[in-house]
Amino acid sequence: MTAKIKPSQGSPYARILGVGGYRPTRVVGNDEILKHIDSSDEWIRSRSGIATRHWAGPEETVAMMSVEASGKAIAAAGIDPAQIDAVIVSTVSHFKQTPAIATEIADRVGAGKPAAFDISAGCAGFGYGLTLAKGLIVEGSAEYALVIGVERLSDLTDLEDRATAFLFGDGAGAVVVGPAQEPAIGPTVWGSEGDKAEAIKQTESWEIYRGRTDVSDVRYPAITQEGQAVFRWAVFEMAKVAQEALDRAGVRADDLDVFIPHQANMRIIDSMVKTLGLPEHVTVARDVATTGNTSAASIPLAMERLLATGQAKSGDTALVIGFGAGLAYAATVVTLP
Amino acid sequence: MAATEAEITEGLAEIVNEIAGIPTEDVKSEKSFTDDLDVDSLSMVEVVVAAEERFDVKIPDDDVKNLKTVGDAVSYILKHQD
Numbered sequence: 001m002t003a004k005i006k007p008s009q010g011s012p013y014a015r016i017l018g019v020g021g022y023r024p025t026r027v028v029g030n031d032e033i034l035k036h037i038d039s040s041d042e043w044i045r046s047r048s049g050i051a052t053r054h055w056a057g058p059e060e061t062v063a064m065m066s067v068e069a070s071g072k073a074i075a076a077a078g079i080d081p082a083q084i085d086a087v088i089v090s091t092v093s094h095f096k097q098t099p100a101i102a103t104e105i106a107d108r109v110g111a112g113k114p115a116a117f118d119i120s121a122g123c124a125g126f127g128y129g130l131t132l133a134k135g136l137i138v139e140g141s142a143e144y145a146l147v148i149g150v151e152r153l154s155d156l157t158d159l160e161d162r163a164t165a166f167l168f169g170d171g172a173g174a175v176v177v178g179p180a181q182e183p184a185i186g187p188t189v190w191g192s193e194g195d196k197a198e199a200i201k202q203t204e205s206w207e208i209y210r211g212r213t214d215v216s217d218v219r220y221p222a223i224t225q226e227g228q229a230v231f232r233w234a235v236f237e238m239a240k241v242a243q244e245a246l247d248r249a250g251v252r253a254d255d256l257d258v259f260i261p262h263q264a265n266m267r268i269i270d271s272m273v274k275t276l277g278l279p280e281h282v283t284v285a286r287d288v289a290t291t292g293n294t295s296a297a298s299i300p301l302a303m304e305r306l307l308a309t310g311q312a313k314s315g316d317t318a319l320v321i322g323f324g325a326g327l328a329y330a331a332t333v334v335t336l337p
Numbered sequence: 338m339a340a341t342e343a344e345i346t347e348g349l350a351e352i353v354n355e356i357a358g359i360p361t362e363d364v365k366s367e368k369s370f371t372d373d374l375d376v377d378s379l380s381m382v383e384v385v386v387a388a389e390e391r392f393d394v395k396i397p398d399d400d401v402k403n404l405k406t407v408g409d410a411v412s413y414i415l416k417h418q419d
Contacts, residue, residue: 047379229398232382267379 010140014133014177015184016337017079017144020072021304022065022172023291024056030166037162044166049266053169053292055154062094065172066105066150069300073146074109076337077176081110084176085142088132089118090125090296092325093152095206105148115142122200123262123324124190125149125296126173127332130320131188133177148174149296156202158222167265168223169292173300175337186249189241190330196233200225200325223325234268234323238331239275242321245331256282257316258306258336262323263288263298283311295324303336312336339418340392345411352387353407356380366408374407384410394418 029052030041044050056065066089074081087109089102102116115136121128126149133145153168177185204221212218242261246253259282261269266288273284285302294301299320306312314336321331340348350364357375370376376384381404385396388410394417396404404410 047377226398228378228382228401231379232386232398235382236386271379271383 008140010138011143011179012138013180013183013185014137015180016130016175016334017178018073018076018176018337019300019304019307020069020074020076020174021301022068022072023301024054024060024065024170026055026057027052028055033159033166036159037165039162039166047265047267048167049269049286049289050166050292052290054171056152056170060152060170062091062101062150062152062172063104063108065170066101066148066174067108069150069172069174070105070109070146070148072304073174073176077144077178079144079176079178082112084109084111084144084146085114086133086136086145087111087114087116087148088129088145089116089148089150090121090129091118091150092120092122092125092295093155094118094150095155102148106146109146111146121296121328121330122326123264123293123295123298124322124326124328124330126299127188127190127320127322127330128328130175130177130185130332130334131190131330134185137177137179144176144178146174146176148172149294149298149300151295151297153223153293153295156221156223158203158219158224161222161224163227164222164224167293169294171291171294171297171301173297173304175300175303184335186245186251186333188330188332189245189248190328192326192328193233194326196229196327198226199229199233199327231265231268233327234264235271235275238321238323238329239272241323241329241331242272242276242319245321245333246319249333251317251319251333253278253282255317256319258283258285258312258318260285260299260302260306260318260320262321263291263302264293264324296322298322307336340414342411342415345392345414346407348391349384349388349407349410352384352391356383356387364407366406366411368407369405370407371405388414392418
């Protein structure tokens with residue numbers, strides 16, 4: 001017989017309750033990058049807006065950075081870590097795929113025995129994780145979820161590639177998502193364009209090392225991208241996605257306080273702001289200048305810094321959009337914690 | 338109606354002025370976008386997208402790298418516009 005199954009019972013809405021970040025202690029200036037490439041500080045700044053980035057040391061693992069960021073997010077949310085029912089980690093730079101690093105992080109933050117898994121959505125990863133968390137909370141599979149974006153992109157950086165050597169940074173950003181009585185995370189506009197998957201990619205599969213004892217001729221895998229194609233897509237296609245996220249949330253640009261795009265490159269951010277025609281009063285996250293591009297970690301890291309420095313405040317309305325490898329993207333409007 | 342060569346040159350001059358701040362009278366056929374007009378590879382994408390909208394033409398990424406001078410862009414648009 002087909003038995004009657006009880007429906008799960010979730011919260012009517014979800015919201016971000018707390019955010020935390022971890023930036024590695026070592027700050028790397030453009031002078032250090034210039035030891036390996038023929039370029040200049042002026043060129044790097046004019047093409048990317050990046051002056052410094054943080055690169056992780058041996059102790060600053062994906063797990064360690066995640067635990068540090070999560071601890072701050074949990075404290076800011078004011079919950080007991082044992083209340084967390086789901087841990088979602090977005091990363092492309094944790095090199096041991098099994099088990100999911102989310103399980104170790106969940107244990108180390110004191111979350112007990114939550115559902116824990118990793119996702120791979122590149123620079124869109126934070127938005128993907130946030131959307132999953134919201135879904136779990138509204139559907140009833142979790143009351144509180146921890147979403148982490150974490151990268152050690154210095155491990156996937158070709159120091160001799162003058163187009164990307166200066167671009168990437170390391171770090172972790174985390175948010176606690178929980179139940180709410182009012183909508184505080186809007187509809188997500190997300191998707192992927194697999195026909196453009198070659199535009200941002202890892203140069204080689206790890207398979208290149210299989211069965212080899214001499215790897216002296218193998219160039220270690222790194223992230224590479226087609227700069228102009230990515231710039232065009234990121235600015236002009238993503239501006240449409242950002243606008244759609246505003247429209248679907250029923251929020252006018254005039255009502256917006258903060259814009260937190262993925263911190264890919266200052267030129268993309270500037271051009272996107274122009275294309276979107278955002279009003280002057282909107283605070284724009286420009287964390288890329290001192291953090292570099294940290295992929296899935298960039299949005300929560302930028303959010304944390306805006307709140308910590310008083311450039312944004314709790315209750316502000318923010319448009320967030322992540323975009324990158326895939327080419328995958330996710331945009332939504334949120335109320336800041 | 339398709340734009341003439343003179344109209345395209347004038348339109349491109351206005352676009353380059355808007356994006357790179359170069360006086361329109363300096364945007365001449367033989368000028369190189371990167372070497373003479375302060376249009377780097379990323380600004381070039383902005384120029385291309387603005388030109389696409391203005392002249393109702395598609396300029397794929399693979400073709401952008403062949404547009405070295407203002408004259409290259411004018412010829413491309415003349416040939417590909419509807």
